[in-house]
Amino acid sequence: MAYSEKVIDHYQNPKNVGTLDKSKNNVGTGLVGAPECGDVMRLQIEVDEATGLIKDAKFKTFGCGSAIASSSLATEWLKGKSVDEAIKIDNMEIVEELNLPPVKIHCSVLAEDAIKAAVNDYRKKNGLEEIKFEESAVH
Amino acid sequence: MLKFPIYLDHNATTPCDPRVVEAMVPYFTENFGNAASRNHPFGWQAEEAVDYAREQVAKLIGADPKEIIFTSGATEGDNLAIKGVFEMYASKGNHIITCNIEHKAVLDTCKHIEKEGGEVTYLEVNNEGLIDPKDVEAAIKPNTILIALMYANNEVGTVMPIREIGEIARKHGVLLFTDATQAVGKIPVDVKKDNIDLLAMTAHKMYGPKGVGALYVRRKNPRVKVTAQLDGGGHERGMRSGTLNVPGIVGFGKACELAMQEMDQDAKRLSALRDKLENALLQIDEAYLNGHKEHRLPHVSNISFKYVEGEGLMMGFNKEIALSSGSACTSASLEPSYVLKALGLGDDLAHSSLRFGLGRFTTEEQIDYTIEQVTKTVNKLREMSPLWEMYKEGIDLDTIEWAHH
Numbered sequence: 001m002a003y004s005e006k007v008i009d010h011y012q013n014p015k016n017v018g019t020l021d022k023s024k025n026n027v028g029t030g031l032v033g034a035p036e037c038g039d040v041m042r043l044q045i046e047v048d049e050a051t052g053l054i055k056d057a058k059f060k061t062f063g064c065g066s067a068i069a070s071s072s073l074a075t076e077w078l079k080g081k082s083v084d085e086a087i088k089i090d091n092m093e094i095v096e097e098l099n100l101p102p103v104k105i106h107c108s109v110l111a112e113d114a115i116k117a118a119v120n121d122y123r124k125k126n127g128l129e130e131i132k133f134e135e136s137a138v139h
Numbered sequence: 140m141l142k143f144p145i146y147l148d149h150n151a152t153t154p155c156d157p158r159v160v161e162a163m164v165p166y167f168t169e170n171f172g173n174a175a176s177r178n179h180p181f182g183w184q185a186e187e188a189v190d191y192a193r194e195q196v197a198k199l200i201g202a203d204p205k206e207i208i209f210t211s212g213a214t215e216g217d218n219l220a221i222k223g224v225f226e227m228y229a230s231k232g233n234h235i236i237t238c239n240i241e242h243k244a245v246l247d248t249c250k251h252i253e254k255e256g257g258e259v260t261y262l263e264v265n266n267e268g269l270i271d272p273k274d275v276e277a278a279i280k281p282n283t284i285l286i287a288l289m290y291a292n293n294e295v296g297t298v299m300p301i302r303e304i305g306e307i308a309r310k311h312g313v314l315l316f317t318d319a320t321q322a323v324g325k326i327p328v329d330v331k332k333d334n335i336d337l338l339a340m341t342a343h344k345m346y347g348p349k350g351v352g353a354l355y356v357r358r359k360n361p362r363v364k365v366t367a368q369l370d371g372g373g374h375e376r377g378m379r380s381g382t383l384n385v386p387g388i389v390g391f392g393k394a395c396e397l398a399m400q401e402m403d404q405d406a407k408r409l410s411a412l413r414d415k416l417e418n419a420l421l422q423i424d425e426a427y428l429n430g431h432k433e434h435r436l437p438h439v440s441n442i443s444f445k446y447v448e449g450e451g452l453m454m455g456f457n458k459e460i461a462l463s464s465g466s467a468c469t470s471a472s473l474e475p476s477y478v479l480k481a482l483g484l485g486d487d488l489a490h491s492s493l494r495f496g497l498g499r500f501t502t503e504e505q506i507d508y509t510i511e512q513v514t515k516t517v518n519k520l521r522e523m524s525p526l527w528e529m530y531k532e533g534i535d536l537d538t539i540e541w542a543h544h
Contacts, residue, residue, distance in 0.1 A: 003454065011454055017523045034541030035526060036486035038448050038466055038475065042525035060525040062446060064466070065454040068523065113542075 003065055004099035010069035015076050018058040020044040028122025030114040039063030039107065041071045043114035045078055045086065047122060054078050054086060059114075066104040070094050070111040078115065087119050087131065145505045147462045149344075149498035150293050150321060150439060155390065156346040156499070162393040163348065166386035174383045175374060185385045192392025199395040200319075200338060201329035202355050208375045209388055212352040213320040216339030217244040219354055219379065220316045223365025224285045224337070225252050228314075232282030236313075238262040238270050240478045241289050245318055249287070258282070266483040267431035268297035276307045283313050290319035290328060290338075294465065294478040294494060295430030296439030298326065305334030314363060320344055324398035325436050326406065330355055336363050342387065346499060347394030351387030354379075401499075409497045410437035412506050416495060417442065419510040423517055425530070429465075429479060429492060438497040441465070441479075443488040444513075446527040447520040452493065455516030460509055465492035487526075487536075 003011075020027045026047045033040040039062060046056040057075035061068045073094055078086055094100070094108035120130045146154070166188060174189045176182025193204040210216045221235065237249050239261045249259045260278045264270055270288060279286075286308050291298045301317055308315040316337040322328055323338075324345030330338055341352035356378065357363045364378075371380025417440045420426055425445040444452065449464030465476035466489070475489035484492075493513070497506075521527040529536060 008454075011451075014523060019528065031525065031539075032542055035490070035536060036541070038450075038486075038490040040525055040541070060523050060528060062451075062524045062526045063448050064450040067448075068451060 006098050007065055007069040007100070010072040010098070011065040014059075014068060014072040016056075016058050016072065016079075017060060019060065020046050020056065020058050025125050026122070028118040028120070028125065030117025030119075030121060032113045032117055033063070033110050035062065039067045039110060041067065041110050041114045043071060043074060043111070043118050045083075045118050045122060047083060052082050054081050054083065063107065063110075064104075066098070066100055066107040067110060069098050070100070070107045071114065073097060074111040074115055083119050083122060087116055087133075089115055141504055141508055143459045144457075145460045145509065147460060147495050147497060147501065147505075147509065149496035149501075150296075150494065151463060151496070152343045152349065153346045153498055154500065155348055156394060156397055158397060159347055159390045159393045163386045163390040166389050170385075172385070174385055175372065185383075188385060188389050189383055192388045192395075195392035195395045195399075196340075196353050197355075199328075199399050200323060200340070200355060201331050203358060205376075206330075206355050206358050208354045208356055208378050209383055209391075210339075210352045210354055210379060211350055211384070212343070213242075213318060213339045213341035214244040216341070216352050216354040217242070217318055218248050219365055219368050220337040220339055220356075221245065221248045221252065221285065221287055222368055223378070224314060224316065224363075225255070225257055226366035227364050228284045232280075232284040234258045234260070234280055234283040235285045235287055236260045236262065236275060236278045236283060237287040238264055238289075239481045240264050240268060240292055240294075241287070242293060242318060242320070245287055245289070264297075264481055267434075268292055268295050268429075268478075268482050269431055269434060270299050270304070272300055272303040272307055275304050276311070279307075279311050279313060283311070285314045285316055287316045287318070290317045290322035291326070291436050292430070292478065293321050294476060295441045295482065296321070296436035297430045298322065298434045298436060300434075301335065302333045308336075309334045314361075321436060324395065324402060325438065327402070330357070336361070337365070342391035342394055345394050345398050348387050348390045351384050351391045353391070405499055406437040409499075409501065412501060412503060413438055413440050413495070413497055415503075416440060416497075416506050416510060420513060423514060426517075427488065429482060429484065438501075440495045441492055442495070443479075443484065443492040444517045445488060445491055446524045446530055447517055448490050449492055451520055452491075452513075452516055455519065456512040460512060462496070463494045465494065466490040 031042045043059045048055040057078040059071040061071045091108035091112040172181030172185035174185040197204040314336040323340040336357045338355040343349040429441040449466030465479045479489040
């Protein structure tokens with residue numbers, strides 16, 4: 001199976017690899033997946049408290065090229081969005097942007113889950129109620 | 140100058156040796172006869188070529204030419220041996236002993252046998268991939284008719300104690316079948332010394348063409364028979380009907396002859412290169428060898444690089460280096476290699492494995508390049524692995540509640 005050019009580009013030049021200080025109140029962290037399943041994503045957002053917009057996003061991913069690309073792309077899309085906008089990112093948008101084949105759709109689902117988990121972590125830290133998301137369809 | 144891509148997946152298949160192709164060519168064009176045509180020179184020529192190849196194949200495994208049944212490959216050989224014995228010896232019993240790291244062609248055939256009313260014992264290997272002959276002996280029952288164990292494993296290269304198992308089989312009057320696909324042509328295999336009754340092999344794993352293989356079926360002490368699985372013209376002593384693939388068989392014979400001549404020097408050279416590769420890669424922090432260090436094929440090494448995922452790792456160099464991973468990220472089940480799991484590896488380590496399979500045309504320059512690329516990519520991916528970061532911070536990953544999906 002050949003990878004799409006966009007997946008290859010994100011794999012070779014991943015955007016926003018790194019770690020944010022999770023002790024800070026304005027940083028939300030989402031850790032999803034499991035080592036036994038072959039992919040784990042950690043995605044973090046840092047929210048500008050004055051504007052409410054995501055000013056930085058970082059990821060680290062254990063997984064195949066498509067998983068790395070999905071999380072790299074997600075961090076790109078998150079920057080500049082409000083927290084409420086962030087949770088509207090749909091995994092199928094990632095699938096389309098990266099031309100992921102059907103067997104790799106779960107990578108995009110994982111990225112969507114990571115975003116939601118990071119937002120909920122941020123909400124929890126700031127005394128907001130966690131949002132209950134519906135189970136993603138593809139797992 | 141290095142030519143890309145470098146092929147290090149010789150357990151999947153091997154290129155045809157140019158000398159094999161050269162031997163085959165006339166049998167496509169001038170000498171195209173059907174080996175079963177008894178009444179004209181085209182048929183005689185083809186039959187003569189097949190007989191010669193039969194000798195070449197037999198010689199490599201210490202068999203008599205009459206004991207070689209040509210097949211389409213090892214999958215057919217596995218099916219014919221197991222189903223054929225099960226049907227032929229139905230009056231003697233219905234129990235088969237095999238193990239949990241066999242190739243799917245053996246495991247799925249055994250599953251089929253169970254549906255047909257047979258009984259199958261799947262022995263477990265130890266964490267180096269070896270079968271304990273004592274377990275084999277303990278599993279033998281009055282209704283046992285066949286022991287089916289691989290000579291060498293395709294993923295980790297572990298070589299089974301077939302000779303000891305052969306003695307046990309003989310002692311108890313049980314037939315021994317071995318899928319020797321990975322071993323024949325790579326290490327010495329002798330059906331007489333090893334007390335093997337049936338043996339499956341294939342040409343394309345030993346520099347011969349795809350689509351041709353053989354099943355060795357012992358003719359003396361004891362005389363073994365299998366029920367044919369294909370009905371037709373009664374070729375191959377009635378055990379395998381179908382017009383013989385003459386060019387393929389000629390190529391297979393040539394490949395066996397070359398293996399006979401060059402196996403020792405190939406093995407020596409390849410094990411030195413393999414050791415160089417392996418020693419260098421095991422220098423990487425948290426890299427582990429899978430399988431047995433001594434009892435294994437000379438050209439294989441299977442290594443897990445903890446905290447990086449195998450498919451992601453291969454993507455770092457898959458335009459330049461072709462190899463395999465125990466990760467099954469592309470499969471719908473997301474299940475990693477059942478062989479590595481049978482060796483006791485956790486799913487995480489199985490996902491992190493790479494199999495390096497060297498071959499006759501592998502060069503030291505290619506190995507040096509591979510060491511460099513794999514090391515570089517492992518380091519790069521670990522920099523983006525959350526698991527590596529946790530490991531470095533001293534967090535025990537087993538204490539984390541992972542969201543299994």
